[in-house]
Every structure is written in structure tokens, then in C-alpha cells.
Amino acid sequence: MQTRAKLRAAVLDLASRAPVEEITVSDLTKKAGINRxxxxxxxxxxxxxxxxxxxxxxxxxRAEIFALAAPGTALSEALEHGLHGLAEHVVRFSALYTTGLVDHSSGALHALLNEHSIASFTALLEGRADRMPPGASGDAVSVAMYSAFLAHGVTGVMESWLRTTGTGDPGLFVATVLAVLPPWLTGAEGTSHRSQERSTS
Structure with a gap:
């Protein structure tokens, strides 16, 4: 457990200074005080x-989002909660994300964010025809494509938010994503307007 904590601290510190692609195993072992x-x-x-x-x-x-996404309920509340949590996460690790997504173009950081979002959206959509576009088949291929579209959109908004405003206005990130998420997913009209009002009040 102590080794994991050391490695966690080491990679977060180093990746806040340079893209993870430029970090070597030697850099990490030296920083963490362990061997290869x-x-x-x-x-x-x-x-x-x-x-x-x-x-x-x-x-x-993601566990918090799924706890709120009860069967038969609109996803708007769960998604809004998740987006606020994601924004808080990015703010907490702002140096990491600024270095990896703004100062440099870290393919590894971009990919790991997309992969996690794709897995999350896939889990939300699988077997749930009420969370798919009208007439969508809901088969694995469709779920995979819709999940990829949604995930890449969230990551794209995040990168634009960081590049244009830094992390100073998390509400803008949340409101923008909610504004472009399709109603067939959120199950609620007007969610984006309410979030935008909160972010500007």
C-alpha cells in the first residue's frame, strides 16, 4: 500500500511538469524511492x-453517477452531478491537465480520459432502450458508436475549456456539456438552461 501511494504521488507530480510520454521508468523509480x-x-x-x-x-x-441513475428516472440529474464532479477533479489536478492537454498534446492523457468516458457511457446505455435515440436498435455496435461520440464530445469540451479559460469557471464546462448532450440521453429539457443560470449567478 505504501508503494502504491509513493507511485501515485510520483506520477502525479512528474506528469504535472511534463507529458507522461516524456517520463521514464527511471524518473518514476527515483522519485518514488523504489527499484524497477x-x-x-x-x-x-x-x-x-x-x-x-x-x-x-x-x-x-462513476459509481456516484450510477447510484443516481436509477431505472426509470431521467439521467439529467446524474449527468449533471457527474459533470460537476469531473470539473472538480480537473480543478484538483489542474497542473496535470494543463500540462498534458494545454501546454502539450499528450495522446496518452487524452486517450485515458476518452476510454474511461466511453466505458461509462457504454454502461449507461447497454440494455436501456429508453436511453437511446428513438428507433435505435440498441445493439452492441450502436451502443459503442454512441458512447464514443458522447465521450469524445465531453473530452473535447474539457480541452477547449482549459485552453480558453483555464479552470477558473467550472460551471461553464458543466453548462456547455449539458447544452449539447442530446435530449434522448438526458431525458429532460431545460437542464442546460438551469445549469447555465447557476454558473452565471
């Missing part, structure tokens, strides 16, 4: 370690 064999018991590469650390953070947020 110990490192490889926990991750296959610096990018893999960062993915595990960020996914651990985001998995907790």
Missing part, C-alpha cells in the same frame, strides 16, 4: 501507471 522490479509489479509503463491512478479517481465518480 517493484515498479513493474504495479504498472507496465509510466502511461499505464497514470491511467490506473486517474481511473481510480474517476471510478469513484
Amino acid at each position: 522490479s517493484t515498479f513493474y509489479k504495479h504498472a507496465s509503463s509510466p502511461a499505464d501507471l497514470l491511467r490506473r491512478v486517474i481511473w481510480d479517481e474517476l471510478d469513484g465518480l
Whole structure:
């Protein structure tokens, strides 16, 4: 447990200073005070370690979203809660995301965010015809494509938010995503307007 904590702190610190692609295993082992064999018991590469650390953070947020997304209820509340949580996560690790997505174009950081979002949207859509577009088949291929579209959209808004305003206005990120999420997913009209009003009040 102590080793995991050391590795977590090391990769978050180093990835806040340079893209994870530029971080070596030697950099991490030196920073964490461990040897290479110990490192490889926990991750296959610096990018893999960062993915595990960020996914651990985001998995907790996903659990909260699913707890709110009860069958038969509109997803608007759960999605809005999740987006606020995602914004808070980005603000908490602002140096990491600014370095990886604004100062540099870290393909690894971009990919791990998309992969987690795709998995989350897939879990929300699978077997739920009420959360799919009217007339959609709901088969695995359709769910995969809709999930990818939604996930890449959220990540794209996040990157634009960081590039244009930094992390100073999380409400803008939340309101923008809610404004473009399709009604067939949220199940509620007007959610984006309410969030926008809160962000500007």
C-alpha cells in the first residue's frame, strides 16, 4: 500500500511538469524511492501507471453517477452531478491537465480520459432502450458508436475549456456539456438552461 501511494504521488507530480510520454521508468523509480522490479509489479509503463491512478479517481465518480441513475428516472440529474464532479477533479489536478492537454498534446492523457468516458457511457446505455435515440436498435455496435461520440464530445469540451479559460469557471464546462448532450440521453429539457443560470449567478 505504501508503494502504491509513493507511485501515485510520483506520477502525479512528474506528469504535472511534463507529458507522461516524456517520463521514464527511471524518473518514476527515483522519485518514488523504489527499484524497477517493484515498479513493474504495479504498472507496465509510466502511461499505464497514470491511467490506473486517474481511473481510480474517476471510478469513484462513476459509481456516484450510477447510484443516481436509477431505472426509470431521467439521467439529467446524474449527468449533471457527474459533470460537476469531473470539473472538480480537473480543478484538483489542474497542473496535470494543463500540462498534458494545454501546454502539450499528450495522446496518452487524452486517450485515458476518452476510454474511461466511453466505458461509462457504454454502461449507461447497454440494455436501456429508453436511453437511446428513438428507433435505435440498441445493439452492441450502436451502443459503442454512441458512447464514443458522447465521450469524445465531453473530452473535447474539457480541452477547449482549459485552453480558453483555464479552470477558473467550472460551471461553464458543466453548462456547455449539458447544452449539447442530446435530449434522448438526458431525458429532460431545460437542464442546460438551469445549469447555465447557476454558473452565471
